[in-house]
Amino acid sequence: MSTTVTQPPKKVNRLGLEVLSYKGAKTTLCAGCGHNAISERVIECFYELGVQPWNVAKFSGIGCSSKSPAYFLGLSHGFNGVHGRMPSVATGAMLANRTLLGIGVTGDGDTASIGMGQFMHLLRRNLPFIYIIEDNGVYGLTKGQFSATADLGSKLKTGVINDLPPFDCCALALRCGATFVARSFSGDKRQLQTILKTAIVHNGLSVIDVISPCTTFNDHEGSTKSYSYMKEHDEILNELDFVPFYDDISVEIAEGEVQEVELHDGSKLRIKKLGRDYNPSDKFDALKAMEEAAKKGEVLTGVFYVETHKPNFMELLNLEDVPLATLPESKVRPPREVLDQVMEELR
Amino acid sequence: MSTIELSPAASRSGEFHHPVVNDFSIQVATINGSGSQTANSVLMRAIFQMGVPVSGKNMFPSNIQGLPTWFTIRASKHGYIGRKKEVDFLVAMNPETAREDVMKLDSGAAVVYDEPLKLDSLRSDLYFYPVPFDKLVGPVCPEAKLRKLVRNMIYDGIVAQLLSIDMEEIHKALLKQFGKKKAKAAELNWGACQAGYDFAVKNFTKNDPYRIERMNATTGKIIIEGNSAAALGCVFAGVTVVTWYPITPSSSLVEAMIGYLKRFRIDPETGKATFAVVQAEDELSAIGMVLGAGWAGARSVTSTAGPGISLMSEFVGLGYYAEIPGVIFDVQRVGPSTGLPTRTAQGDIISTALLSHGDTRHPMLFPRSPEECFSMAVEAFDLAEHFQTPVFVMIDLDLGMNNWMADPFEYPTKPIQRGKVLTAEDLERLGGFARYKDVDGDGIGYRTLPGTNHPHGAYFTRGSGHNEKAQYTEREDDYVNNLDRLSRKFETMRTHVPAPVIDYKPKAQVGLIAFGTSHYPVEESRDQLRSEYGIETSYLRLKAYPFNKELSEFIRRHQRVYVVEQNRDAQMLGLMRLECTAEEIARLRSMRYYGGLPLDARTVTDDIAGQEGK
Numbered sequence: 001m002s003t004t005v006t007q008p009p010k011k012v013n014r015l016g017l018e019v020l021s022y023k024g025a026k027t028t029l030c031a032g033c034g035h036n037a038i039s040e041r042v043i044e045c046f047y048e049l050g051v052q053p054w055n056v057a058k059f060s061g062i063g064c065s066s067k068s069p070a071y072f073l074g075l076s077h078g079f080n081g082v083h084g085r086m087p088s089v090a091t092g093a094m095l096a097n098r099t100l101l102g103i104g105v106t107g108d109g110d111t112a113s114i115g116m117g118q119f120m121h122l123l124r125r126n127l128p129f130i131y132i133i134e135d136n137g138v139y140g141l142t143k144g145q146f147s148a149t150a151d152l153g154s155k156l157k158t159g160v161i162n163d164l165p166p167f168d169c170c171a172l173a174l175r176c177g178a179t180f181v182a183r184s185f186s187g188d189k190r191q192l193q194t195i196l197k198t199a200i201v202h203n204g205l206s207v208i209d210v211i212s213p214c215t216t217f218n219d220h221e222g223s224t225k226s227y228s229y230m231k232e233h234d235e236i237l238n239e240l241d242f243v244p245f246y247d248d249i250s251v252e253i254a255e256g257e258v259q260e261v262e263l264h265d266g267s268k269l270r271i272k273k274l275g276r277d278y279n280p281s282d283k284f285d286a287l288k289a290m291e292e293a294a295k296k297g298e299v300l301t302g303v304f305y306v307e308t309h310k311p312n313f314m315e316l317l318n319l320e321d322v323p324l325a326t327l328p329e330s331k332v333r334p335p336r337e338v339l340d341q342v343m344e345e346l347r
Numbered sequence: 348m349s350t351i352e353l354s355p356a357a358s359r360s361g362e363f364h365h366p367v368v369n370d371f372s373i374q375v376a377t378i379n380g381s382g383s384q385t386a387n388s389v390l391m392r393a394i395f396q397m398g399v400p401v402s403g404k405n406m407f408p409s410n411i412q413g414l415p416t417w418f419t420i421r422a423s424k425h426g427y428i429g430r431k432k433e434v435d436f437l438v439a440m441n442p443e444t445a446r447e448d449v450m451k452l453d454s455g456a457a458v459v460y461d462e463p464l465k466l467d468s469l470r471s472d473l474y475f476y477p478v479p480f481d482k483l484v485g486p487v488c489p490e491a492k493l494r495k496l497v498r499n500m501i502y503d504g505i506v507a508q509l510l511s512i513d514m515e516e517i518h519k520a521l522l523k524q525f526g527k528k529k530a531k532a533a534e535l536n537w538g539a540c541q542a543g544y545d546f547a548v549k550n551f552t553k554n555d556p557y558r559i560e561r562m563n564a565t566t567g568k569i570i571i572e573g574n575s576a577a578a579l580g581c582v583f584a585g586v587t588v589v590t591w592y593p594i595t596p597s598s599s600l601v602e603a604m605i606g607y608l609k610r611f612r613i614d615p616e617t618g619k620a621t622f623a624v625v626q627a628e629d630e631l632s633a634i635g636m637v638l639g640a641g642w643a644g645a646r647s648v649t650s651t652a653g654p655g656i657s658l659m660s661e662f663v664g665l666g667y668y669a670e671i672p673g674v675i676f677d678v679q680r681v682g683p684s685t686g687l688p689t690r691t692a693q694g695d696i697i698s699t700a701l702l703s704h705g706d707t708r709h710p711m712l713f714p715r716s717p718e719e720c721f722s723m724a725v726e727a728f729d730l731a732e733h734f735q736t737p738v739f740v741m742i743d744l745d746l747g748m749n750n751w752m753a754d755p756f757e758y759p760t761k762p763i764q765r766g767k768v769l770t771a772e773d774l775e776r777l778g779g780f781a782r783y784k785d786v787d788g789d790g791i792g793y794r795t796l797p798g799t800n801h802p803h804g805a806y807f808t809r810g811s812g813h814n815e816k817a818q819y820t821e822r823e824d825d826y827v828n829n830l831d832r833l834s835r836k837f838e839t840m841r842t843h844v845p846a847p848v849i850d851y852k853p854k855a856q857v858g859l860i861a862f863g864t865s866h867y868p869v870e871e872s873r874d875q876l877r878s879e880y881g882i883e884t885s886y887l888r889l890k891a892y893p894f895n896k897e898l899s900e901f902i903r904r905h906q907r908v909y910v911v912e913q914n915r916d917a918q919m920l921g922l923m924r925l926e927c928t929a930e931e932i933a934r935l936r937s938m939r940y941y942g943g944l945p946l947d948a949r950t951v952t953d954d955i956a957g958q959e960g961k
Contacts, residue, residue, distance in 0.1 A: 021802075053802075053805075054798070054799065054800065054801060054802060054804055054805060055798055055800075057643070057797040057798070059639075069807075070807060070819070074805070075802055075805050076797075076805050077795075077796075077797035077798075077804075077805045077806065077807075077808070078805070078806075078807040078808065078809075079639070079642060079807075079808045079809075080807070080808065080809040080810065080811065081635070081638075081665060081810065082635075082661055082662060082665055082810060085631060085632070085635045085662070087632075087635075088627070088631070088632040088633075088634075088635025088636045088639065089635045089636070089638060089639035089642070090639060091625070091632075091635075091636050091639060092588060092590070092635065092636035092637060092638060092639025092640035092641070092642075092643070092645070092647060093639035093640060093642055093643035093797065094639075094643075095588050095623040095625070095636070095639075095640055095645065096587065096588055096639070096640040096641075096642075096643035096644055096645035096647070097643045097644065097645075097796070097797060097798050099798060100643070100797055100798050117628055117629065117632075118628070118631075118632055118635070120628075121627070121628040121632065317620060317623050317624075318618075318619050318620045319619060319620055319623055320614060320617060320619045320620065320621055321617070321619070323643075323644070323798065324587035324588065324621065324622065324623060324645050325587070325640075325643055325644030325645045325796060325798075326644065326796075327585075327587065327621055329585060329762060329763045331614060331621050332585035332586075332587060332612070332621055332622075332646070332763075333583055333584075333585045333759070333763065334582065334583065334611040334612065336758045338611050339579075339583065339756060339758050342579065342607075343569055343755040343756065346569035346570060346571050347567075347568070347569050
């Protein structure tokens with residue numbers, strides 16, 4: 001007697017790709033590192049939205065966080081550059097090929113210390129780009145020094161207390177020109193997924209500050225970037241829902257309760273207020289909420305700000321729609337007559 | 348009204364009968380910000396239009412307004428366009444420096460000066476021509492505010508009259524300088540020129556021997572700054588991403604490029620730009636963008652000077668090791684540190700050749716003229732993409748910012764060379780690739796561009812240790828293999844970079860080596876060494892680093908070889924020492940100048956003659 005074994009159909013996304021096509025190399029980060037959870041979310045979101053992996057370019061600087069692009073989207077080009085200067089590399093690459101979907105992963109040292117200058121100027125330019133800060137308040141790879149996002153009064157494993165105030169990268173992003181600003185926690189799967197999906201379709205610079213505990217150097221009592229601290233102090237600003245453009249579900253929305261933001265490709269971000277009078281298109285509201293939360297020792301997470309109509313850097317530069325990188329010689333080398341004309345002018 | 352100062356020099360009879368025609372230098376000493384640049388350019392252009400080979404050198408301060416500046420124009424029937432050390436004809440407009448300027452002149456020089464300065468009392472062996480500039484400017488420029496600017500045009504008229512420069516040519520040059528849009532300003536300035544001319548006719552008797560006569564040696568030629576020429580070269584090289592941070596003396600390179608790009612590189616069909624220009628927040632960002640763009644397939648460029656090169660150091664090491672194309676112009680100025688930002692040098696040779704930490708070496712091109720600024724710009728992009736590495740074009744302030752007489756540029760004959768880039772079709776055929784594998788034995792791997800429409804197109808670029816497949820590694824053998832392949836690639840470059848220009852003289856025991864703008868004084872110095880000291884010399888002009896095999900052959904064919912360069916530490920000679928044999932090194936001598944002015948032939952001749960025991 002024979003039986004036919006039927007393989008269950010492989011699960012694929014709208015491009016017909018399996019989730020395997022979105023994975024990367026095996027992680028070499030510590031067990032329990034928040035960064036690994038973030039990589040998982042990146043894999044899920046790009047898979048679920050059906051993004052073509054070989055149309056993505058990944059960027060990072062130096063540090064534990066900057067290793068992580070090797071651990072997701074293995075079929076995408078990646079560029080692990082120098083410390084603190086991923087923004088310039090990414091800007092150059094995106095200018096060369098504006099059809100790429102760019103994603104950068106950086107850390108709090110990479111962004112808020114050595115890379116502060118490049119971070120600020122990236123914000124000004126509103127490059128269409130996803131900028132993820134894996135924020136653990138500590139230098140992991142050099143074994144446990146405070147970073148510039150460590151909270152005032154927070155303690156190192158060695159007992160050293162931080163006596164300088166932190167930079168709030170979301171507040172800076174908001175103030176200096178990013179058009180999608182959010183904070184999340186590596187342990188909040190659903191919130192982080194929604195925020196990432198929004199960033200993937202957003203036409204402008206997305207800054208996502210993800211509190212990502214360092215289990216080796218900064219997950220102890222006295223740390224404000226530990227799992228236990230986040231569990232107690234994560235204050236959810238708003239409940240989020242992402243509806244991709246190809247899921248044509250129309251939902252009745254109660255007036256005043258939920259705000260719907262239409263994104264570049266027709267996808268929608270639904271933001272449900274949680275008892276606060278809060279408008280995510282108002283920078284002052286966002287800054288006020290951040291300040292109030294900080295005073296109470298809370299870590300506010302959610303979408304702070306979204307602006308969908310500001311021109312991005314490519315639009316400001318009036319770039320050709322096709323990639324500059326692949327323009328043919330006929331488009332980039334003016335004809336002989338042009339040189340003759342210039343020579344004549346100089347005679 | 349003034350009378351001519353008949354200096355005692357005039358009594359040196361006989362000089363009048365030996366006019367010095369088309370072979371002297373004019374120096375105009377003014378205050379920066381006073382608009383003298385226009386007057387000087389007009390004067391230079393007028394001489395050029397009369398067919399006389401001419402060069403102009405602006406020696407200016409790092410300042411907006413109020414400090415001394417000197418402009419030297421050299422007319423040379425022999426075609427020498429390097430700086431002439433001696434000033435033959437001085438126009439002294441700056442009270443601050445006038446005395447020193449006059450005291451430095453050689454006997455027999457002529458001086459046009461602002462009358463109240465009373466310079467004629469300083470020396471009795473010069474020809475003096477006092478001009479009451481303030482009295483002359485009033486009638487030709489009713490608007491008091493403009494007088495400071497128009498005043499300088501008066502000396503153009505005076506000088507034209509004294510040197511027999513055709514006023515029609517002055518007028519033509521003036522119209523060219525101001526362009527059609529500023530016809531009114533041109534008119535005002537022309538009035539000032541004429542007033543100067545008329546004054547000279549009425550009041551001066553020509554005593555000095557200097558004069559310009561028409562020749563036919565500039566037909567078809569152009570006048571352009573090296574920076575503008577390099578900018579044009581980039582435009583015709585098909586540059587697509589331009590990043591920069593303002594710094595003297597390189598800013599005008601990108602500014603000129605922006606002008607040309609806006610004129611010639613907007614797609615007529617779409618109305619959109621086929622280029623991106625970003626003024627970055629600093630040089631670190633500028634080079635980061637160049638590498639990002641080069642990695643993604645753009646032809647990317649940045650332009651800077653020494654301090655910017657220092658800042659780019661870390662990124663350039665990444666570019667070398669991760670093998671990313673990019674073009675970097677270094678318009679060299681005097682260092683170290685801020686140094687003399689508006690003076691010229693060839694002082695970044697060693698630091699650029701070995702820029703960054705670890706074992707790094709970078710190709711450099713050394714243009715000597717606007718023609719080469721143009722052609723080497725085109726070449727630099729091809730080399731960068733062929734060798735997948737940052738390429739430096741080493742200009743200097745003298746070449747970059749001064750106006751030079753040049754032949755019209757030749758349209759590039761070679762199609763754009765994009766190097767070893769695999770397409771989706773290639774990948775389909777090959778089934779995959781290893782980014783850093785030396786497939787062809789030339790040390791150059793095959794790369795793909797992000798966005799290549801193929802599942803096997805991607806690779807991971809990193810500055811950390813990597814193997815042939817671009818995977819992370821800390822293995823000793825992987826690391827050594829990779830560095831050795833990079834050495835092979837550098838060896839391959841030797842036969843691809845432009846070869847030197849060599850002039851062998853059969854009986855010469857002495858060889859000279861120079862590069863960039865040192866070429867002009869060396870060319871002239873060879874004639875001086877021959878005619879004044881009987882020293883015959885061969886000459887090798889370097890056009891690139893890494894050195895080609897011709898270099899050691901040249902050294903071996905001469906008893907003594909002088910490397911002429913504009914820095915203190917004999918940097919180019921130092922690079923040669925790294926590669927030459929002991930026997931070759933023993934033949935090398937050094938001639939250096941590092942005072943910030945363009946090197947002149949007399950300084951080269953005196954130094955080498957001295958070392959030769961003459």
